Every structure is written in C-alpha cells, then in structure tokens.
Amino acid sequence: MYSKLVAEPLVESTVAGSALTAKAGEQIYAVGEHHWASLSPQRGRTLKIFDDLPACQAALPNGPPPRLVMIDVCGQTDRVVDFVYQVRSDSALANTQLLLLAEEQQLVELMPLFRGVADIDFAVAASSSELLRQRIGHLLAMPAQHADHENSPVRLQVVDSVMSRLINSRRRSQQELNRVQQMLDLTAGAVAMFDLQTLKWVYGNRQAIALFLPTDAQNRPEIILTELLACFAPEALADQLERLRSGRESWCAIETLALAHGAGVAQLAQLHFLTDQCSEGVFVLSTHDVAVAHDAELPHHALHDLxxxxxxxxxxxxxxxxxxxxxxxxxxxxxxxxxxxxxxxxxxxxxxxxxxxxxxxxxxxxxxxxxxxxxxxxxxxxxxxxxxxxxxxxxxxxxxxxxxxxxxxxxxxxxxxxxxxxxxxxxxxxxxxxxxxxxxxxxxxxxxxxxxxxxxxxxxxxxxxxxxxxxDQLTLKADLRQAINGGELFIHYQPKVRISDRRCVGVEALTRWVHPTRGFIPPDEFIALAERAGLIKNLTRWVIAQAVEQAARWREAGNPLCVAVNLSARNLQEPDLVAFVKDKLAEFLLPPSALQFEITESDIMADPAKAIAMIEELHGFGIEFAVDDFGTGYSSLAYLKKLRISELKIDKGFISQLNSAGDDMVIVHSTITMAHQLGIRVVAEGVEDQEIWDLLDVLECDVVQGYLISRPVSPKDLDASLAKGLTSHIN
Missing domain, CATH: 3.30.70.270 (Reverse transcriptase/Diguanylate cyclase domain)
Structure with missing residues (x-):
C-alpha cells in the first residue's frame, strides 16, 4: 500500500493568467523511489505515494480515479508499459493523466513505446523540484483527453535535450578520437591494440599497420597478438598475459617481432593492459626500433616513407x-x-x-x-x-x-x-x-x-x-556568370524512394558545371564562388527554371515527380522569390506540389524572421519545405514545429554509421519517432547498402536517398532506370 499521505499545497501554477482551479477530493498518485515528499499537493488535492506499481494498481479500483499518476520508471520498463496500457484501456480512468520520470537515455527508448497513447508526458528524473512542479502544473492545466502530449512543447523539449546531448557527445567523442589517432600517428614507434579475449587486432597507428600488416590485409586486419609475439613459447606468453590482466602494469623487453614481410627485426617492445569503465580492457603493444642492433636499417628509415x-x-x-x-x-x-x-x-x-x-x-x-x-x-x-x-x-x-x-x-x-x-x-x-x-x-x-x-x-x-x-579569381567569376546563361551548367537528379512501396516519390536537383577549359568544377567550389560573387540569386533561379521545366516533362509523360531545389540563406531574403516561383509554375501549368525547396538549419538561423516569413508565404501557396542535413546544425524538433516543414532529411553522417556501435541508432530512431508525431516526413540521406535500408525499414523511416538506389544522373538516365525498376536490385 502507499507509504505516505500528504494534504498540503502542491503548486501554485498559473495558466492564461489565472490560478489553477482544484476540484475537491481530487487525488494525485506517485509511484517509485523519487523524492516525492519534496512536492506538496495543490490545494484541494491529495498526494498518495506508493512504494511500487503493484500497490498502486491495487489502489486504483478502490476509490475515485486519480487526476494524475506520476511514475519513477527506474529500471522497471516492462511493468510500466503494461501499467500504462492497462490504465488507458480502463474507461473509468479516462480522465487520468500520466507522467513518467526516467533518465535521458531511457526516455528516448520509452517514448516510441507509447506512440498514439493519449494524456501521457515525460520528465527527466534529475529535474529539479521547481521544474517538476511546473511540469505537473502544465499537465493539470490540460483538459483530459484533449492534451496533445505527443506534440506538447514540454515533451519536445525533453527530446531536444536528449538529442542535443547525444549529438554533441558524438561530435566530441569523434573529435577526441581523431585527435588521439593523429597523435599516435605522429609518434615514432608502432602502437597496436588487441582484444582482451580473442587477442585479435583492434586498432593500430600508421606505423603499426605498415610494420605488422601485409598490404592486402590492411583493410580487414585479422592478425592475432600471439603471431607477433611468436618469439615466446605459448605457455610463457599465456602466463605473461594473465599476469598483465591481474594487475601488473606492463612488460618490457627487446624481442624479435614478426613483421609484415615475414622477416623479424629486433624491437624494444612494451606490452600493457588498459581498462576503463566501458570495456573489459585491451592489450596495447608499443614498439621502437633498436638502433644499436640495426645501424644498417637507419638510412632506409630516414629516406623512405614508412x-x-x-x-x-x-x-x-x-x-x-x-x-x-x-x-x-x-x-x-x-x-x-x-x-x-x-x-x-x-x-x-x-x-x-x-x-x-x-x-x-x-x-x-x-x-x-x-x-x-x-x-x-x-x-x-x-x-x-x-x-x-x-x-x-x-x-x-x-x-x-x-x-x-x-x-x-x-x-x-x-x-x-x-x-x-x-x-x-x-x-x-x-x-x-x-x-x-x-x-x-x-x-x-x-x-x-x-x-x-x-x-x-x-x-x-x-x-x-x-x-x-x-x-586570378576574377576570371572564374566571369566564367561562372557566363556559364549560368551559356549552357555550361546542367542538372543531374537523384531519386528519393519511399520504403513502404519502393516507389520513386521525388528527385533532388543537383547542379553540375563542366568548364570549357578547366573541366569539371566541384559544386561546393562554384556554389561558394557564386555566394562570394553575388551570383547565387541568378544561379538559384536558373536551377528553379530548369527543375520546373523538367518536372513538366515528367508530368506530361505520366510521371508526376516532385523536384526538390536547394535554397541558400541569401535566397530566403529575396523579396521577389515568391513571385518568380509562382510565375514559373504558371508558365508550365504545374501545381505547387510539383516543387519542393530544401534548406538547412543554419540557413534558417542566419535570419530566422525573414526565413520564417518566406517559408510561411511559399507554404501557404502550396510548396513544401524540407530541412536538409538535420543533425549538423541547430537540431531542434521543438523549433521546427514552429515552421511549416513537411520533410526532414537526416544527415548521411548519422545514416552511414547506423549499423555500428554508438548513439547513431538512438538519434535516428528518436528523430523519426518525434518527426512522425509532428506530422513530418523523414528522409534518410546517404543510404549505400542493403543493411542500412533494412534498418531504416524497421525504424519506420519514410523515404531513402543514396547510392544504393542511384547516383545523381541525367533525366534520360533516370527515365531508363525508372523504366527497368529503380529498386529491382534491393531485397
């Protein structure tokens, strides 16, 4: 049964300028180990605190239904899920709100389990009493059965907080790993790490790779520590490794180690055992040439790349x-x-x-x-x-x-x-x-x-x-100005495919430039040049005109593809862009749905007021907007909720590592789930293999784009691919 009954004021919360009104006799239930006593109930309400869920479940049928049930999840996910669905299936508890407290990582895993469940919200367990009081006030202010908690600002703030931490942690971890690898590559000696249990190669700096691995095995190293230390008898080596595991800091000796070319060379070798809180540990082998024993080798090392x-x-x-x-x-x-x-x-x-x-x-x-x-x-x-x-x-x-x-x-x-x-x-x-x-x-x-x-x-x-x-950069600027009007630019299109039925639902227009004398110029280079030279307006409008004309051709051929065009921050500030777009669509008798614009988060944040106004106006006309490279910038779903965004494209940096250990799976899953709850379609960029496709299918991603389907190609080549089946090679 419950362990404490409190009948003092809980929270003086204000909604729309007036104090909350409490109904006499209303009850609030609290379950779990959270320090609920720090919260005192609102006037007219009673707070009942239960030690566990079974005690709370037993109390539910024996009195008036509670107005709010607060649960500290704390490792009992399965029980909490069962409890929530039991409450929501009981018509007598239709007016009962639910609030789940959990750690940030657990919240991200919990939220998808309650998709479609009404009158439920979430809070981080470490929230201060003041923040929790505000959350409770928010819930109690909401009319039961009408609270849109899937889209509620407080819920989105939780997701944004978690995703921001994960994304920033991922960036910091990758930066730190890169720095460590660069430092190890700069060392004179070889450094290699081996798995504690299997003794297989885990990592090596450049010197170790060149020294120990044959060229044909450097992509997928399968070397084992015992092979390098073949100078030891197996029993003696096993004993040495066990002594390292049990606490001896390191071992050091001059030994002849096996090298990639099959020969052996005397090395000052050190073997360490390293561990941390996140793993069982690894063996680290570091070596240096013994110059005294091999003076003849020094000229070669000094004059050749290792x-x-x-x-x-x-x-x-x-x-x-x-x-x-x-x-x-x-x-x-x-x-x-x-x-x-x-x-x-x-x-x-x-x-x-x-x-x-x-x-x-x-x-x-x-x-x-x-x-x-x-x-x-x-x-x-x-x-x-x-x-x-x-x-x-x-x-x-x-x-x-x-x-x-x-x-x-x-x-x-x-x-x-x-x-x-x-x-x-x-x-x-x-x-x-x-x-x-x-x-x-x-x-x-x-x-x-x-x-x-x-x-x-x-x-x-x-x-x-x-x-x-x-x-002279001026020459190239003049050439670009000429290219926009002179036929040197052309557009390739990369298809976007809906996973559910494998149908091509649109394409992205990507500009290419082959200079008459300089050859192919990378898009990043000439687009940056267009920005600096004040040519981005002319370039973007040329792309829009070409994209609209091509969309009309496809529509006439019975293939009404939506064409996406990238806009820059400067384009969003052009007062006559809307009129230009309307005129072009009218010229080719196309509906607004034939065109989509892609913008990045940083483009929006360059001048939010103007960007929002432009998006609102074009959206009102019927043109959809997509946020490109999501996860690399501001990364706020709560902020995007304020915009007229129809599509969110997850950056390929997260998609390419989806099948690897790390936070990418959590970030992508959370993004897809919350975007769907906001009514936003999700596109995964950079899909290059079947395994990533399958994972995205399980995660209920809507659309994919990447080399697995097609590279950016000419309209003619795309027509040919569509005719024979864009996804015929995908299982």
Missing amino acids: LTGLPNRKMLLDQVAKAIGGVKAQGGSFGLMVMDLDQFKDVNDSFGHVGGDSLLCQVGQLLSATAGENDLVARLGDDDFAVLFSLPQNRQAVWHKVDQIAQALQRQFIIEDRKLEIGASMGVVHYPTDGEDEQTLLRHAEIASFLAKRDGLGIVAFEQQQEQTNH
Whole structure:
C-alpha cells in the first residue's frame, strides 16, 4: 500500500493568467523511489505515494480515479508499459493523466513505446523540484483527453535535450578520437591494440599497420597478438598475459617481432593492459626500433616513407639536386611532377585511416608500375606524391609521361570490397626553366598542383606569374556568370524512394558545371564562388527554371515527380522569390506540389524572421519545405514545429554509421519517432547498402536517398532506370 499521505499545497501554477482551479477530493498518485515528499499537493488535492506499481494498481479500483499518476520508471520498463496500457484501456480512468520520470537515455527508448497513447508526458528524473512542479502544473492545466502530449512543447523539449546531448557527445567523442589517432600517428614507434579475449587486432597507428600488416590485409586486419609475439613459447606468453590482466602494469623487453614481410627485426617492445569503465580492457603493444642492433636499417628509415615504402621528401630533394648537377655538367633537361589526390579527405572520413592508408599504398604501387624504370616515385606526405623524370628529356617527353600517369589513375581502386574512382591534380615543372635549385623546383611544382586542384584542371604546368598572382579569381567569376546563361551548367537528379512501396516519390536537383577549359568544377567550389560573387540569386533561379521545366516533362509523360531545389540563406531574403516561383509554375501549368525547396538549419538561423516569413508565404501557396542535413546544425524538433516543414532529411553522417556501435541508432530512431508525431516526413540521406535500408525499414523511416538506389544522373538516365525498376536490385 502507499507509504505516505500528504494534504498540503502542491503548486501554485498559473495558466492564461489565472490560478489553477482544484476540484475537491481530487487525488494525485506517485509511484517509485523519487523524492516525492519534496512536492506538496495543490490545494484541494491529495498526494498518495506508493512504494511500487503493484500497490498502486491495487489502489486504483478502490476509490475515485486519480487526476494524475506520476511514475519513477527506474529500471522497471516492462511493468510500466503494461501499467500504462492497462490504465488507458480502463474507461473509468479516462480522465487520468500520466507522467513518467526516467533518465535521458531511457526516455528516448520509452517514448516510441507509447506512440498514439493519449494524456501521457515525460520528465527527466534529475529535474529539479521547481521544474517538476511546473511540469505537473502544465499537465493539470490540460483538459483530459484533449492534451496533445505527443506534440506538447514540454515533451519536445525533453527530446531536444536528449538529442542535443547525444549529438554533441558524438561530435566530441569523434573529435577526441581523431585527435588521439593523429597523435599516435605522429609518434615514432608502432602502437597496436588487441582484444582482451580473442587477442585479435583492434586498432593500430600508421606505423603499426605498415610494420605488422601485409598490404592486402590492411583493410580487414585479422592478425592475432600471439603471431607477433611468436618469439615466446605459448605457455610463457599465456602466463605473461594473465599476469598483465591481474594487475601488473606492463612488460618490457627487446624481442624479435614478426613483421609484415615475414622477416623479424629486433624491437624494444612494451606490452600493457588498459581498462576503463566501458570495456573489459585491451592489450596495447608499443614498439621502437633498436638502433644499436640495426645501424644498417637507419638510412632506409630516414629516406623512405614508412607506410608505402617509397622514397620520402628528403630523398626526393637529394635526387633532384643530383639531377641538377648532372644537367649542369652534361647539359639537357628533366621534369618533376607533384600530384595531390582529389577527395582524399572524403575517403578518410568514410573508411577511416585504414581505408585511407590502403588507398595511398595502392596509388604508390600504381605510380611505381607506371613510371619509367629510371624515374623516382616519392611520397611527400599525406596524399601528396611526386615523380622525378630524371633522365635528360624535353618538355614533350615529360608531358607524355604525366599523361600516362593520369590515364593510369582512371582505374578503380578497391577499399573494403568497394570500388572507388579518384582523381588527381598534378603540377609539372621543367629544369632549368622553372627553378634554379631543388627547393625552388619542388615549391613551383606544388604551386602548379594547387592551382590544378583549385581550378579543376587536372594538370597544370608552372608559369612564372603563378607564384606572383596565384591565379586570378576574377576570371572564374566571369566564367561562372557566363556559364549560368551559356549552357555550361546542367542538372543531374537523384531519386528519393519511399520504403513502404519502393516507389520513386521525388528527385533532388543537383547542379553540375563542366568548364570549357578547366573541366569539371566541384559544386561546393562554384556554389561558394557564386555566394562570394553575388551570383547565387541568378544561379538559384536558373536551377528553379530548369527543375520546373523538367518536372513538366515528367508530368506530361505520366510521371508526376516532385523536384526538390536547394535554397541558400541569401535566397530566403529575396523579396521577389515568391513571385518568380509562382510565375514559373504558371508558365508550365504545374501545381505547387510539383516543387519542393530544401534548406538547412543554419540557413534558417542566419535570419530566422525573414526565413520564417518566406517559408510561411511559399507554404501557404502550396510548396513544401524540407530541412536538409538535420543533425549538423541547430537540431531542434521543438523549433521546427514552429515552421511549416513537411520533410526532414537526416544527415548521411548519422545514416552511414547506423549499423555500428554508438548513439547513431538512438538519434535516428528518436528523430523519426518525434518527426512522425509532428506530422513530418523523414528522409534518410546517404543510404549505400542493403543493411542500412533494412534498418531504416524497421525504424519506420519514410523515404531513402543514396547510392544504393542511384547516383545523381541525367533525366534520360533516370527515365531508363525508372523504366527497368529503380529498386529491382534491393531485397
């Protein structure tokens, strides 16, 4: 039975300017371990406190129904769920409100279980008495059976608080992990971690990967600690590991360890056992070369890149200096090329350092196989490589070799069973015309490589004025202005598919630019340029016009697809945008539902008042708005409730890691659940494999978009894919 009866004032709460009115004899039940005594009941109400749910259940039929039941969940989720549905199925308790208290993580898991349940709200167990009083006042102010708690501000604030903590924690954890990995990569020695139970490889810095793992195993390392420590007898090693587990801090010795190439080399090896509150622990092996025992190895390590085995910057400069000396003595000329990989950061972000390192090794091997027998291939650092065409040769011969390398790089590279295509930006110099010494030649080659990357040109030969002007941005701005009207821009469309029936329900319009002389220019680059140059208005309106015209073609062909166009913060401040959109739709006899606009949270927050006014006006006309990249900005469902948002697109950073350990599953699940309760459709961006599709199906996500379905393609190619079935390959 209940343990305490309190009959003093609970809360003087005010709604719409007047004090709450209490009905004589009304009761409030409180269940669980929360310090309910800190709350005193409102005048005219009685607070009954029960030790557990069975006691509360027993009391329900024996008196007037309570006005409010407050439950401290505290680990009894199943019982609470049963209790809630029992209360809601009892017509005698139709006017009873429910308030559940739980920890933040538990609240996120609880809320989806009560989807569609009326007159229920939630609070964080750690809330102060004052906040809890306010929550109770809010509930008691709501007319029973009419309280929209699924969309209530207080409930949304709970979700926003939890999601904000999870998202920020995820960002901080990833940043801290990246910093730790970068620090370990900078250490001179190898550091590797192994699972406590299986002794399998868990993590290694770049030095450890290069030292211990064969190139073909670096993506999926399966090496076991005992293989590296084969110098120990199995019984002795097992005893040593057990001693580490039981508390010995570390073991240190000079031993001959097994290396990736099968040989052994003496290493100063240290083995540690590390543990924390979140795991059983790991074994950490750290090693350093024993220089005294292997003086002959030092020149190789000093002059070669540890990861790829290629000559490093120091050795390259030494060889360039020798080539300069040879030309001065015997005449002739030679060339030098510096190469920077395009989108290498994206590879690292998607596959981690192991995937990035695998790509670097593959590129190094390709360059070595493509370059001439007497040419020197070097890795300068990060994703920068160089080739010294050392034999005396003219400019034409150098350019021919550079072109051969560029052609060879057009092959596909394999990372974690995935095929990738990468580009490269190359800068070429020629001695003696482009520099007098090795340092100047290398610097000029790097400048040319930078310009090739910036301008999307592929290959650039150094010219003296480049060092002074570093190229003229005004030219590119003029070219973009011309491209908007001159037919150089075109649009590719990426389809969005509804999971429930696998039907294509819309497409996103994505602008592309192929410059007549510079080739393909990445969208991020020219869109940023348009923003800086004041061309974003003209660019966006060109895209809208093209999208509307294409939507009309599809509709005429019996395929009424909605086309989504991205707006920037500046577009939301254009007073004549609404009129332009209405005119374009009228020109092609299209309804407003044929067009959708995508905006980011940061675009809204740049000028909320103007953004909201623009959204309201266009929404009133019948055009839907979607919030793009949700989770990377403000991330507030409560705030979005104030806007006329029809669709929410979860950022691909959360979707790509959905099947991994971490908070991404909780964040995505909570976002989908609460968005649905607000009547907002949810799109998952960046879906690239069947497993992610299946998880999103279970989580009741509405629509997916990503490479699993289709890359952005031309209208013609999209028509062909639609004809044969966009999702025919998906199980």
